Amino acid sequence: MRKKVYHLSTCSTCKRIISELEIGDEFEYQDIKTSAITPEQLDEMKSLAGSYEKLFSRVAMKYKSLGLKDKNLQEEDYRNYILEEYTFLKRPVFLIGDQIFIGNSKKNVAAVKEALA
Structure with missing residues (x-):
């Protein structure tokens, strides 16, 4: 199952959520500041x-x-x-299998946790 997170390594909220979820190397991490989102990824x-x-x-x-x-x-x-400006992506974005989880709301983080359980 594919597991990927689009995040900003300099963002304290992204760091806190990734830490809170206790995810590790099973995820592919893409820092959207250093590795821009491609049109294909966004689509x-x-x-x-x-x-x-x-x-x-x-x-x-x-x-x-x-x-x-x-x-x-x-x-x-x-x-x-x-595509022009990475800060316009609501983050973090988690892709787990064929599910997507967007943003840092408590509800969204809980849904990611549930998807990983």
Whole structure:
């Protein structure tokens, strides 16, 4: 079964979640700052998540600075922004088999734990 996590190695929240889940070498880790997400990887995440919007982080600093909250973004816009700027990916993103878990909410972390149990 495939196990992969897209994360930022410099992000304390990502580190805390990975530590809390007690995952190790059975996961493939991709630091999205040093190893950019490919269009194929993003398209695969979208096919599992259902939309690019679900993968898009509205708390990224550039979201406000680029004035995106005032724009009516479409799916293609979300895709392009995530590919252009890694901080727009809501993280961490866990791929476990054919399941995807996006973000750092308590509910999401609990779902990852359950999927690994």
